[in-house]
Amino acid sequence: MAAEVRIFGTVISTYTRIIEITAEEAGLSHETIATAANSPANRHPFGKVPVVEVDGLELYESVSIAQYIDNAHNGGALQPRDPAARAVMDRWIAIANNYLFPLFEHGLLMPWIMHLYAGLPLDEQKIARSLPNISRALAFCDAEIAHDGAWSAGAFDLADVFLYPMLRGVQLTPQGGAGIAQCPYLSAWMAVTEQRGSIRATRWESEPD
Ligand SMILES: N[C@@H](CCC(=O)N[C@@H](CS)C(=O)NCC(=O)O)C(=O)O
Incomplete structure (x- = not known):
């Protein structure tokens, strides 16, 4: 029998995992169908992954997909529900999508992925250029958690769903792992x-x- 949520995306993708986590939280069965972002098989109009089939709908853009699954299932x-808490969650999802992910993806994750999976030399210069900004971003997250709990102050919500895979990808690299280890509040949240x-x-x- 087909899974309730069909996720077309790359298997080690941050955003694919965001939807997998959301489906798990909703108790829906899900399967990920390996689909490269910029391939003819990908139906996202801007060449991103994931694209998702659920309830006879075809959805793309992860905020929209995650909210649909959470609302419908x-x-x-x-x-x-509280508007102030909702504003905090929305702010952190926006920070994750607009600032953290591009910084992490281009400056650290892609150099490592191209090295480990495509056999290219590790672009150490690109990583070195990006690390100061990545360190500042991690320190910002850490200080925000220390100050008022930031996104982690309330119950587990969509901000946690978006932020965890982004930060986990960073943590799995040597440079990112060292950076997160220097952030005690962020490390504790991840643990x-x-x-x-x-x-x-x-x-x-x-x-x-
Ligand atoms: N705005 C998109 C972003 C998705 C995204 O950036 N996905 C990455 C993979 S984790 C991707 O498609 N990268 C390929 C590319 O940018 O060419 C969403 O929210 O779903």
């Missing part, structure tokens, strides 16, 4: 979050147990 449990069932169930193959 999880009673909105991953979205605070707690990685124990959650939906996070454990969606671990990348490359992740150690």
Whole structure:
């Protein structure tokens, strides 16, 4: 029988995992169909992944997909009802999508992915150029958690769903792992979050147990 959520995306993609986590949280079966971002098979109009089939709908853009799954199948449990808490969650998802992901992806993750999976030499100069900004971003997250809990102050919500895979990808690189280790509040949040069932169930193959 086909899974309830069909996710067309690359297997080690941050955004594919965001949707996998959301489906797990909603108790929906899901399968990921390997689809390269810029391939003819990909139906995203801007060549991104994932594209998702659920309830006879074809959805793209992860905020929209995650909110749909949570609203339609999880009673909105991953979205605070209180307007102020909702604004905090939305702000952190925007920070994750607009600032953190591009910084991490281009400056650190892609150089490592191209090295490990495409056999190219590691672009150490690009990483070195990006590290100061990445360190500042990690320190910002750490200070925000220390100050008022930031996105982690309330119950587990969509901000956690978006931020964990982004930060986990960073943590799995030598430079990112060292950077996060210097951020005690961020490290503590990661250690707690990685124990959650939906996070454990969606671990990348490359992740150690
Ligand atoms: N705005 C998109 C972003 C998705 C995205 O950037 N996905 C990455 C993979 S994690 C991608 O498609 N990268 C390929 C590329 O940019 O060419 C969403 O929210 O779904």
